[in-house]
Amino acid sequence: MADQLISANHAAAMAAAMAGNANRSARGFCAGLYPITPSTECMEYLCVAELSKGQVVRVESEHSAMGVCIGAAAAGARTFTTTSSNGLAYMAENVYVAALMRLPVVMVAANRALGPPWNLWADHGDSLMLRDSGWIQIYCADNQEVFDSVLMAYRIAEDKRILLPVMVCQEGFILSHSMAETNIASQEEVDGYLPTLDLPHRLRDDARTMGGVDTPAVTEAHRAQHHAAMSNFFEVYGEAQDEFERKFGRRPPDLLVPYKLEDAEAVLISMGTISSNVDCIVDEARLRGVKVGSIRVRGYRPFPELQLKELLRGIGRVGVLDRDISLGFGGALWGEARGVAEPGAISQGYILGVGGGDVRPKHIEALLEDLLKRDSATAPIVMETNL
Amino acid sequence: MSVMSECPTRQILNPGNSNCGGCGATSGLSLLSRAVGERNIQIVIPACCSAVAAGLFPNSVYGVPALMTTFAATASGATGLSVVAKLNGEDTRVVCWAGDGGTYDIGMATLSAAAERNEDILYICYDNEIYGNTGGQRSSATPHGATTTNTPPGGKVEVKKDIMEIMAAHRVPYAATVSIAHQEDAIRKMRYALDARGFRFLHLLSPCPTGWKSEPSLGLELVRLAVRSGLFPLMEIFEGKRRVVNVEPDFSQEALARYLNLQRRFKKSGIEPETLASEIEEHWSALRAKIRCFK
Numbered sequence: 001m002a003d004q005l006i007s008a009n010h011a012a013a014m015a016a017a018m019a020g021n022a023n024r025s026a027r028g029f030c031a032g033l034y035p036i037t038p039s040t041e042c043m044e045y046l047c048v049a050e051l052s053k054g055q056v057v058r059v060e061s062e063h064s065a066m067g068v069c070i071g072a073a074a075a076g077a078r079t080f081t082t083t084s085s086n087g088l089a090y091m092a093e094n095v096y097v098a099a100l101m102r103l104p105v106v107m108v109a110a111n112r113a114l115g116p117p118w119n120l121w122a123d124h125g126d127s128l129m130l131r132d133s134g135w136i137q138i139y140c141a142d143n144q145e146v147f148d149s150v151l152m153a154y155r156i157a158e159d160k161r162i163l164l165p166v167m168v169c170q171e172g173f174i175l176s177h178s179m180a181e182t183n184i185a186s187q188e189e190v191d192g193y194l195p196t197l198d199l200p201h202r203l204r205d206d207a208r209t210m211g212g213v214d215t216p217a218v219t220e221a222h223r224a225q226h227h228a229a230m231s232n233f234f235e236v237y238g239e240a241q242d243e244f245e246r247k248f249g250r251r252p253p254d255l256l257v258p259y260k261l262e263d264a265e266a267v268l269i270s271m272g273t274i275s276s277n278v279d280c281i282v283d284e285a286r287l288r289g290v291k292v293g294s295i296r297v298r299g300y301r302p303f304p305e306l307q308l309k310e311l312l313r314g315i316g317r318v319g320v321l322d323r324d325i326s327l328g329f330g331g332a333l334w335g336e337a338r339g340v341a342e343p344g345a346i347s348q349g350y351i352l353g354v355g356g357g358d359v360r361p362k363h364i365e366a367l368l369e370d371l372l373k374r375d376s377a378t379a380p381i382v383m384e385t386n387l
Numbered sequence: 388m389s390v391m392s393e394c395p396t397r398q399i400l401n402p403g404n405s406n407c408g409g410c411g412a413t414s415g416l417s418l419l420s421r422a423v424g425e426r427n428i429q430i431v432i433p434a435c436c437s438a439v440a441a442g443l444f445p446n447s448v449y450g451v452p453a454l455m456t457t458f459a460a461t462a463s464g465a466t467g468l469s470v471v472a473k474l475n476g477e478d479t480r481v482v483c484w485a486g487d488g489g490t491y492d493i494g495m496a497t498l499s500a501a502a503e504r505n506e507d508i509l510y511i512c513y514d515n516e517i518y519g520n521t522g523g524q525r526s527s528a529t530p531h532g533a534t535t536t537n538t539p540p541g542g543k544v545e546v547k548k549d550i551m552e553i554m555a556a557h558r559v560p561y562a563a564t565v566s567i568a569h570q571e572d573a574i575r576k577m578r579y580a581l582d583a584r585g586f587r588f589l590h591l592l593s594p595c596p597t598g599w600k601s602e603p604s605l606g607l608e609l610v611r612l613a614v615r616s617g618l619f620p621l622m623e624i625f626e627g628k629r630r631v632v633n634v635e636p637d638f639s640q641e642a643l644a645r646y647l648n649l650q651r652r653f654k655k656s657g658i659e660p661e662t663l664a665s666e667i668e669e670h671w672s673a674l675r676a677k678i679r680c681f682k
Contacts, residue, residue, distance in 0.1 A: 028474040030467060055470050059463060060500035067460035067497065071431070071467020074454050077474065079467075093457050203429055203454060203468070207397075209447035211438075211455030218444050 013045030015150035029054030032068025099134030104157035121356020255299030264293035330380030349380030409603025411593025422577030487528035532658030542656025600651030
């Protein structure tokens with residue numbers, strides 16, 4: 001293990017390459033890759049990575065990037081791709097297929113707003129657009145988490161109780177392009193953490209058709225199985241954390257990361273990098289005697305509803321911060337969290353930082369102040385951080 | 388002994404499938420079964436009639452491993468299979484089986500990219516000149532003068548896209564047209580294409596009685612007439628350069644008229660054989676020029 005000063009894109013590529021090499025004694029590794037800002041650098045690093053039994057395919061579109069992953073995964077290989085924004089939208093059709101065919105593809109999404117009008121900056125709306133695609137979604141808050149989550153993603157995706165693709169999400173530029181000290185495991189350590197992939201339903205020599213026609217009854221059964229695999233995730237995630245800690249000596253964060261919740265009367269819920277600013281404001285407010293805490297949501301699909309319900313027990317004021325907007329509704333995270341809050345609690349949605357809006361401590365301070373003085377919740381508040 | 392009297396080792400398309408009577412894809416896959424013999428193949432099929440023909444999960448009419456992909460993902464899905472076969476030292480031949488909509492239209496970018504990368508796959512387009520699976524709408528493979536469910540009265544105005552020259556422009560190792568009515572020729576080309584390395588392309592004219600409004604029993608006859616009249620040149624292109632004509636047409640006006648008359652899709656539009664004859668002549672003079680050029 002060694003500490004390196006690298007970007008999250010670089011960390012993701014290193015993790016993917018090592019995970020790929022860890023499958024060298026099995027069916028190998030294949031990545032379908034196509035550039036798009038801000039995930040480009042990840043694919044560039046992977047294109048020059050040393051792969052002991054693997055190949056990258058430099059395709060002509062994101063749709064084909066996932067197409068290659070689907071074919072390679074169907075042939076039993078470990079697979080990877082990375083994209084952002086419109087790339088994810090262009091890929092969407094095949095994103096669904098990877099999940100419906102129960103292929104353990106791993107993708108790193110560098111979150112960015114969709115356009116045109118073009119916007120290059122961070123926004124969770126791209127991956128949230130695919131929240132119902134049947135993929136597991138994990139949202140990261142720093143570069144180390146990106147590296148660790150990619151390794152965990154393979155272990156979870158390929159577990160026989162899961163067999164689902166995993167999307168590891170990191171905010172564009174804020175993480176993708178920011179250099180941070182990251183502890184990089186050695187190949188031997190990764191080999192020890194990741195069992196080789198043995199996909200039970202991969203294409204072999206016998207006459208099996210993957211992706212034939214489902215009648216309504218069969219689709220109902222397939223969705224039920226898929227949904228059940230999603231519910232196995234929590235247990236498998238915990239095991240992947242335990243094993244990670246044993247092998248690498250550090251424990252990746254839980255799917256929900258609580259902060260100073262013990263006696264909290266108000267809580268701020270957020271996802272991704274905004275949570276670090278939230279925690280600073282929690283600290284400052286605590287100095288003034290305000291009983292506030294925070295929760296970072298790291299696992300969005302499947303949604304850790306029961307765990308969140310437990311954490312929100314007895315808390316009367318819940319502020320949910322979304323770096324996304326489901327237009328005509330509000331924040332996607334707010335949509336999930338408000339139903340889990342204590343009955344009678346004030347669950348207020350705040351939308352801020354969409355399209356890379358610069359979320360500063362003062363914005364969080366302002367919304368906390370708003371949350372604390374409310375008698376009831378209103379429609380989600382759309383904040384303009386750059387005014 | 389003729390290749391046609393050999394029994395195929397295994398059928399790619401088993402009996403009991405839901406293809407329409409007289410479907411060219413059935414004939415094409417029957418020929419491919421004979422050509423494949425003992426070779427290990429995996430077949431990749433996008434959204435098209437042949438995807439529906441697979442039948443209801445968990446059953447399948449396909450006698451070989453098959454991967455169904457989205458409409459535009461045939462060549463990308465096949466790339467993934469092919470890469471992994473190679474990484475594992477397997478001699479599996481990955482064969483794409485896609486319709487004209489999935490090839491000429493929505494799958495064109497994916498196909499072009501896989502051809503440009505010279506992926507080790509055999510791509511076969513079974514071309515029925517319409518979107519058959521959705522009930523017969525125009526594609527860019529629909530010929531001039533054919534009526535479809537969404538062409539204006541008078542039929543399609545535009546001429547058929549020249550897929551063979553598009554593939555030739557990619558300098559792929561091998562591209563050939565295949566006639567289900569010239570079976571020895573078809574199997575020879577299929578075997579050559581199965582054994583060659585790099586990107587290979589076969590274009591198979593696939594009669595669609597439902598869309599062409601023709602008698603199911605007349606499929607072979609229609610393809611024979613298309614070859615005779617010069618409408619469907621039987622040819623091979625090597626490395627995008629050397630071109631070989633396998634069956635010399637007699638450019639019979641009678642054959643052309645009969646080809647049009649046997650299909651209500653042309654009758655309705657009232658397109659004259661003379662109109663098509665001049666297009667055929669133009670096409671062949673360009674083809675002959677290229678044959679001379681790359682001799």
